[in-house]
Amino acid sequence: MDISRRNVIRAGSGLVLTGATMVSGRAQAAAIPEAPTTGDATTQQPVAPTSGPDYQPVVTLNGWTLPWRMNGDWKEFHLVAEPVVRELAPGMKAHLWGYNGQSPGPTIEAVEGDKVRIFVTNKLPENTAVHWHGQRLPNGMDGVGGLTQPHIPPGRTFVYEFQLRRSGTFMYHPHSDEMVQMAMGMMGLFIVHPRDPAFRRVDRDFAFLLNAFDIEAGSYVPKVNTMLEFNLWCWNSRVFPGIDPLVVGKGDKVRIRFGNLTMTNHPVHLHGYEFKVSGTDGGWVPEAAAWPEVSVDCAVGQMRSFDFVADEPGDWAIHCHKSHHTMNAMGHAVKTYIGVDKKEIAQRLKKLVPGYMPMGSNGMGEMGAMEMPLPDNTLPMMTGFAQFGPVEMGGMFSVVKVREGLAKGDYKDPGWFKNPAGAVAYEFKGQLPEPVRSGKQAGAKGAVEFSAVDPRTRPAGGGHDQH
Structure with a gap:
């Protein structure tokens, strides 16, 4: 039996399946396919099918597709649930749980109508189970520990068998101690391509999962009991500037798929384009009903995909539009000091703490350019630099890089976009007229002072005539 990434079968009929079963005994274990593993956090090159129905393989952002082998009519995969180390971005690693050496686990890709057999080996210190989110399958294969199957004990391997009944964008994740295991990074994408190669075909197809962690500075393990106050908002367990760009050729039809396994919704916004929402985990949106957007919200447990034609070259930002989700390692208890004059207290503190630097009086943007210990x-x-300076972003942020002349399978980072002469916003150096002010500011000279006010110093009458 040969291991292959892309051997595609023609599904049979009259399939009868039972519940997830345990593999035991030397003879049965010898029949288990290999479990490929990797610790590489960069986006891996997609591999096109070499037999069976043609399809455009997905590019998993900062991830890869799980190899498989044919065994008769069955396409066989092997997932290993295990502790992993994941680099979130250069300078920070997390000790997580995942599959096959990574969090998220590798993407499973197959074709509508395929019969899949998925071996799941548990190398965690506790029970687990795998739910195939969004798939139509026999109840005993649904992967809810205790309800539809026994939990998979540590050191054991279970087998899931089902036929892929519809194409679309799906995912897999545990349904066994779910709060802990998903908070530790256990999840993965499951992409089912249409049987008809021409159905909703695109030139480039990207996919990623939205997840989040709460990891204190200097520690490595997520706080699994956090419900809302996460400090690292991720795409495929990476944060900017560790999230790879999405590289496309000018004129390509592009699909971007993503799923949300955080604890809140995410409005994902693409700059420079309007797009059509083409699918959810419930199925394809009929082309006549696909609606135009520039941002699409994705609630917890949902999948979304959208399509556009990349006809505007450039480096176009793509990010969650919740501003705290494009920041890294935020402290939620930090006070706001905008408008506070810290000069006097800063001089005192410098005597006690040489090198002390007050920040925040004029906003937080200055942090993006500073190299602080x-x-x-x-x-x-805020971190990451581009051709014009600090980007002042983190978290759920990347760049769609649209370039002319890219070869079909070229996903290498092309560097920063070279704008035509005169096509970059520039500083105006002419004479500015005096601004016209209204009300009490009408006769004021220069800028209005902006400072913090202690409410206890307000006049007894409760007036608000202060800066």
Whole structure:
């Protein structure tokens, strides 16, 4: 039996399946396919099918597709649930749980109508089970520990068998101690391509999962009991500037798929384009009903995909539009000091702490350009540089890089976009007229002072005539 990434079968009929079963005994174990593994955090090159129905393989952002083998009519995969180390971005690693050496686990790709057999080996210190989110399958293969199957004990391997009944964008994740295991990074994409190669075909197809962690500076393990106050908002367990760009050729038809396994919704916004929402985990949106957007919200447990034609070259930002989700390692208890004059207190503190630097009086943007010492294993709140300076972003942020002349399978980072002469926003150096002010500011000279006010110093009458 040969291991292959892309041997595609023609599904039979009259399939009868039972519940997830345990593999035991030397003879049965010898029949288990190999479990490929990797610790590489960069986006891996997609591999096109070499037999069976043609399809455009997905590009898993900062991830890869799980190889498989044919065994009769069955396409066989092997997932290993295990502790992993994941680099969130250069300078920070997390000790997580995942599959086959990574969090998220590798993407499973197959074709509508395929019969799949998925071996799941548990190398965690506790029971687990795998739910195939969004798939139509026999109840005993649904992967809810205790309800539809026994839990998979540590050191054991279970087998899931089902036929793929519809194409679309799906995912897999545990349904056994779910709060802990998903908070530790256990999840993966499951992409089912249409049987008809021409159905909703695109030139480039990207996919990623939205997840989040709460990891204190200097530590490595997520706080699994956090419900809302996460400090690392991720795409495929990576944060900017560790998230790879999405590289496409000018004129390509592009699909971007993503799923949400965080604890809140995410409005994902693409700059420079309007797009059509083409699918959910419930199925394809009919082309006549696909609606135009520039941002699409994705609730917890949902999948979304959208399509556009990349006809505008450039480096176009793509990000979650919740502003705290494009920051890294945020401290939620940090007070707001905008407008506070810290000069006097800063001089006192410098005598006690040489090198002390007050920040925050004029906003937080200055942090993006500063190289300040950090505790071990953490990241600046804002980081990453581009051709014009600090990007002042983190978290759920990347760049869609649209370029002319790219070869069909070329996903290498092309560097920063070279704008035509005169096509970049520039500083105006002419004479500015005096601004016209209204009300009490009408006769004021210069800028209005902006400062913090202690409410206890307001006049007894409760007036608000202060800066």
